[in-house]
Amino acid sequence: MALLKPVDGPGELHGRRKLEVFNPATLEKNGEIVVATASGVQQAVTAARAAQESWAALGFGERSRLMLKVRDALIGGVDSLIEVICNDTGKPRIEVLAGEVSGSCEALTFYARHARRLLGSRRERRHPLESVKLVRSYGPMGVVGAITPWNFPLLLSVAPTVQALMAGNAVVLKPSEVTPFVGLALEEVFRAAEVPEGVFQVVSGDASTGAALVQSGCDMISFAGSARTGRAVAEACAQRLIPYALELTGKNPMILCEDADLERASRYAVSGAFANSGQICTSIERVYVVEKVAQPFVDRVVALTRRLRQGPETLGEIDVGSLTLPDQLDVLERHVKDAIDKGARALTGGRRNPAYEGYFYEPTVLVDVDDSMQVMHEETFGPMLPIQVVKDEDEALQLVGGDSYALQVSLWTRSGYRARQLADRVPVGRVTVNDVSSSHSMFASPVVGIKQSGIDRGNAESGLKRYTRVQSVLQPRFPFRGDGLSYPYGSGALRAHERMLRVFYRSPIGRLLGK
Numbered sequence: 001m002a003l004l005k006p007v008d009g010p011g012e013l014h015g016r017r018k019l020e021v022f023n024p025a026t027l028e029k030n031g032e033i034v035v036a037t038a039s040g041v042q043q044a045v046t047a048a049r050a051a052q053e054s055w056a057a058l059g060f061g062e063r064s065r066l067m068l069k070v071r072d073a074l075i076g077g078v079d080s081l082i083e084v085i086c087n088d089t090g091k092p093r094i095e096v097l098a099g100e101v102s103g104s105c106e107a108l109t110f111y112a113r114h115a116r117r118l119l120g121s122r123r124e125r126r127h128p129l130e131s132v133k134l135v136r137s138y139g140p141m142g143v144v145g146a147i148t149p150w151n152f153p154l155l156l157s158v159a160p161t162v163q164a165l166m167a168g169n170a171v172v173l174k175p176s177e178v179t180p181f182v183g184l185a186l187e188e189v190f191r192a193a194e195v196p197e198g199v200f201q202v203v204s205g206d207a208s209t210g211a212a213l214v215q216s217g218c219d220m221i222s223f224a225g226s227a228r229t230g231r232a233v234a235e236a237c238a239q240r241l242i243p244y245a246l247e248l249t250g251k252n253p254m255i256l257c258e259d260a261d262l263e264r265a266s267r268y269a270v271s272g273a274f275a276n277s278g279q280i281c282t283s284i285e286r287v288y289v290v291e292k293v294a295q296p297f298v299d300r301v302v303a304l305t306r307r308l309r310q311g312p313e314t315l316g317e318i319d320v321g322s323l324t325l326p327d328q329l330d331v332l333e334r335h336v337k338d339a340i341d342k343g344a345r346a347l348t349g350g351r352r353n354p355a356y357e358g359y360f361y362e363p364t365v366l367v368d369v370d371d372s373m374q375v376m377h378e379e380t381f382g383p384m385l386p387i388q389v390v391k392d393e394d395e396a397l398q399l400v401g402g403d404s405y406a407l408q409v410s411l412w413t414r415s416g417y418r419a420r421q422l423a424d425r426v427p428v429g430r431v432t433v434n435d436v437s438s439s440h441s442m443f444a445s446p447v448v449g450i451k452q453s454g455i456d457r458g459n460a461e462s463g464l465k466r467y468t469r470v471q472s473v474l475q476p477r478f479p480f481r482g483d484g485l486s487y488p489y490g491s492g493a494l495r496a497h498e499r500m501l502r503v504f505y506r507s508p509i510g511r512l513l514g515k
């Protein structure tokens with residue numbers, strides 16, 4: 001059964017389409033959404049543009065106050081919000097609270113508190129003899145279109161939104177069609193916090209709505225999702241010559257050296273691979289373990305995995321929820337079949353969970369895997385942990401170095417020196433050492449997906465700045481002529497420039513001037 005079903009009949013009236021949306025864990029109907037048309041998207045962008053200027057004029061202090069009010073409204077309605085997220089995604093309640101809600105509160109707080117410091121205009125410190133003074137300021141882009149995925153429908157909508165809003169932009173959000181009610185619930189939260197009308201709006205819909213948003217006259221697109229869609233978004237933005245930020249697919253390895261703390265590593269491998277049913281862009285998608293410690297590591301991982309409780313949230317205490325997107329079942333089945341056909345063994349799972357009708361796939365540990373298998377290169381985005389034995393960490397780095405995705409690597413060694421040396425050799429956006437996620441300083445540390453994992457920096461100062469246009473204001477510092485090139489040229493000016501070239505770059509005075 002599909003998660004989304006087009007509604008025939010009256011839904012088609014006036015060219016409007018409707019979609020029925022189902023709970024992936026129970027297959028019960030969550031409700032219906034009307035897919036926003038291109039003209040509906042256009043209206044939202046026009047309203048956003050009308051609201052943006054006065055929003056920017058409020059200044060950091062008032063915008064910050066309102067973002068903290070959004071956080072308070074979010075916490076005030078947390079129970080119903082959690083229910084909406086559980087129903088849309090099939091996640092356990094604890095994961096919604098710890099990942100989605102806490103992460104969103106952290107984002108709102110971090111950017112509300114730090115935007116002024118990170119984005120305020122500043123006069124550059126210059127050499128005392130420099131002839132020009134420079135003030136650099138960060139102004140809003142205007143209207144930002146944010147297109148977001150279903151795996152963290154709240155957090156990945158709040159994070160770009162608060163960054164763009166704190167930078168003075170208005171935002172039109174297009175949440176995933178798979179989790180549309182989370183987007184609508186977020187719109188309610190903003191309304192409850194009395195954020196001025198038009199500043200933050202949600203347009204519900206599918207790929208067609210996302211494509212319409214890119215074409216709608218937004219000044220920038222912020223996108224998180226698959227590399228395939230990211231490429232289409234980039235092409236459409238390039239046609240319009242507007243900037244975009246892409247946060248895309250990962251295939252994140254964990255590398256265990258022989259001095260790794262195996263007890264901690266096995267615990268984190270299991271939670272890193274199976275949390276959110278493996279549907280995290282930074283999930284552990286594969287492990288490379290050196291042969292000397294491979295067997296005890298695998299034994300621990302298998303024992304921990306066998307203890308995991310899987311089921312719908314309604315059962316009470318569970319560890320692993322359902323998949324959110326049924327398509328992931330096909331990917332899991334294809335990856336397992338390919339691996340087993342080539343000689344791998346599933347020590348746990350390796351099949352759909354027969355106890356439920358919803359989209360549950362059992363947490364799966366695969367061994368005897370090798371580099372020829374799809375599961376070691378393509379994103380699985382499901383509860384899958386393939387473990388490959390390698391001679392040493394050099395072999396692991398060699399296998400990782402050829403990847404087309406490069407989002408995050410998790411390194412395990414007790415030696416800080418070795419960790420830093422290995423980190424220098426992995427060309428990825430983020431390295432975690434003896435940990436699998438960066439949740440402790442999620443917004444304070446930039447994340448940069450490289451290769452097919454993304455374009456542009458997210459989070460922290462660089463994340464905020466991507467929602468701005470930088471403006472340099474240059475002004476002469478000394479009230480005399482002749483420091484630049486102006487008419488009439490004449491031979492005197494020519495000689496002066498020849499002298500300057502020599503003085504600046506070939507003399508001790510030049511070094512004194514910092515040239």
Ligand code: NAD
Pocket residue numbers: 147148149150151152156174175176177205206207208209210211212214224225226227228229230232233247248249250280281379381407449453454
């Ligand atoms: P997706 O690419 O299918 O969809 C993402 C969003 O794009 C949805 O809202 C969708 O409606 C919209 N969309 C689809 N086609 C479009 C088009 N042509 N133009 C504009 N918008 C369009 O991704 P998904 O399945 O929702 O998310 C899963 C993927 O996202 C995984 O690959 C995961 O690794 C990745 N992801 C990456 C990050 C990160 O920060 N790097 C975070 C979360 C998810």
